[in-house]
Amino acid sequence: MEKKSKLFLQQNFSVTHYRISTQYVVEGNKVSLKPGIPSVKAQDEDLVDPQQTLREVCHExxxxxxxxxxxxxxxxxxxxxxxTAEICSEELFDYLHCVDACVSKTLFSHLK
Known part of the structure; x- marks a missing residue:
């Protein structure tokens, strides 16, 4: 039986008027929110885009x-x-596809 290692990432930081406190669980190539933890909180009524936070987590x-x-x-x-004729577009697209595929799995659970 294969052991699954879990990596817990906690982010607490303030950006201008926003406070983001999020815990993510990374298992292999899966990223999910830790149950019971709110994804994003705003100090004001302004909305915070959770996609950027998820991109940073998925990059890891x-x-x-x-x-x-x-x-x-x-x-x-x-x-x-x-x-040179090389432009690295294939490498860039592969990287962006990886991050976007990871983000798309959990992004919609953050939206109201």
């Missing part, structure tokens, strides 16, 4: 981090050359 997944490193290496390689 091993699969997405590896794709981001691959994109960064490609970007550094392109920037080090004066004449």
């Amino acid at each position: 997944l091993p699969k997405c981090t590896a794709l981001h490193e691959k994109y960064t290496a490609c970007n550094d390689r392109v920037n080090s050359r004066k004449k």
Whole structure:
């Protein structure tokens, strides 16, 4: 039987008028909210976009981090050359697809 390791991420930070207090559980390539924890709180009546918070959490997944490193290496390689036809679009799309796929699994549970 395979052991599943859980990674608990807690975010507490203030951005201008917002206070975001969120706990996420990362199991393998899955990200979910810890039960009973509100996703996003605003100090005023202003709304906070939970997509940005989820993008930051999903970026930390091993699969997405590896794709981001691959994109960064490609970007550094392109920037080090004066004449090249390489533009790293495939690496960028792979990374963005990974993050967006992760975000889309839990994003709609945050919306009212």
